[in-house]
Amino acid sequence: MGAPWLLCVALVLDAALGEPRWLWSRAxxxxxxxxxxxxxxxxxxxxGVARRLKGAVATGGLAVIAVALGLAFSVHWLPEVxxxxxxxxxxxxxxHVRAVAKALRFGVAPGRRAVAMxxxxxxxxxxxxxxxxxAIESxxxxxxxxxxxxxxxxxxGGLPGLILYKMTNTADSMIGYRTPRHGAFGWAAARLDDVLNWIPGRMTAALIALTHGGLGKWDEIGLDARLHRSPNAGWPEAAMARALDIALAGPRSYEGEMRTFPxxxxxxxxxxxxxxIDNAVRALWRSWAAMLAGVAILALVIG
Incomplete structure (x- = not known):
């Protein structure tokens, strides 16, 4: 089974089954x-000393392990899919996003608990x-x-490319912050994550815009995206904001400190x-469907 066809099957499986509790409660x-x-x-x-160097070595080591695991499991289409x-x-x-909308309908306090997840x-x-x-930004x-x-x-990059990305993204989410503890050590993980997300971030924005008639506003989406503190996350957020005609980002609090963002x-x-929030969920499915269609066309083209 070729990679695009395998990916089509995997996309449908994930959309249908999600994260089965019976499985992940046991493994x-x-x-x-x-x-x-x-x-x-x-x-x-x-x-100790040389934390930036140690962080770069750690990031490189995790990347090597990720690629090796990908190669090891790329032996048959069934485990791969x-x-x-x-x-x-x-x-x-x-x-998770739909749960926030459901909780918020019962009040602000339940909504806070749901969005904290x-x-x-x-x-x-x-x-x-x-x-x-x-919730919508997330x-x-x-x-x-x-x-x-x-x-x-x-x-x-096949399964090695996918696992490399997931390992890097996990590292960035854990140590890629500009804090006294992780500012130096997590620098390499954060920069690698930025590189790996550069194209996907813009692809996501394009999918959202395409499925909501917003490609004609691509220049405006790009201007809004550049207001974001992240070089990549601003693109899908800007596209979603225009797709739903809402304002996103703005002031928010981290660790008790209110920060002003545009x-x-x-x-x-x-x-x-x-x-x-419900509209954003529908936008997620429309973007997913467009992506699935694109992968299916690729599978038909290359066989």
Whole structure:
């Protein structure tokens, strides 16, 4: 089975089954194992002098392990398609984002608890609009990180490429922060993640725009994307903001400190709530369907 056909099967499997609780309550998820590997190098090497060098060595070592695992499991199409489906996150993302809309309909407090499951910012002081923005921003960014980027790197590098991406993205999410502990040690992981997400971030924006009649506003999306502190995450967020005609980003709190960030698509609606989160979920599925169609066309073209 060729890689595009295998990917089509994996995309459908992930969308249909998601993350079965019966399985992951009995066995560690590969993402959990990757996280444990990152935590081990962090605890073992992130101290003393030359932390940036140690972090670069650790990132390189994790990358080598990821590629080796990918090669080891690329022996037959059946285990490969299962692994690819496991490492995609469309259904899981949809379920988590939809849960925020459902909780927010019962009140702000349940909405805060639900959105805390998918964002790293402070949620204790959020109002309804802030909860909705956080959920929709997470939907857009994780469509790139959890679906489009894995698809892209699987098509480029097969299972080794996919696992390399997931390992790097996991490392960035754990040690890629500009904090006293990780500013130097996590620098290499953060920069590699930026490189690996450069094309997928823009592909995700294009998928969202394409499925919502927004390709004609690509220049405006690009201007909004550049307001974001991330070189890549701003693209899907800017596209989602324009697709739903809402303002995203803006001020938010991290570790008790309120930080001022500009709004993305500042002229969009700011009085938002569960309805707009539901619209974002529909946008996730429309973008997923367009991507699946593209992969299927590729499979037909190359056989």
């Amino acid at each position: 560690p998820h590969p993402a959990v194992l990757m996280g444990q590997a990152v935590d081990w190098v962090d605890q073992t090497l992130n101290h 299962i692994i690819v489906a496991i490492l995609l996150a469309q259904r899981s993302l949809v379920d 998918i964002v790293g910012r402070d949620t204790g002081g959020m109002d309804k609009q802030a909860i909705a923005r956080a 939907a857009a960014e994780n469509l790139s990180d959890g679906v489009v980027a894995p698809v892209f790197w699987y098509l480029v 709004f993305v698509h500042a002229s969009g609606h700011r009085e938002i709530g569960p309805v707009q």
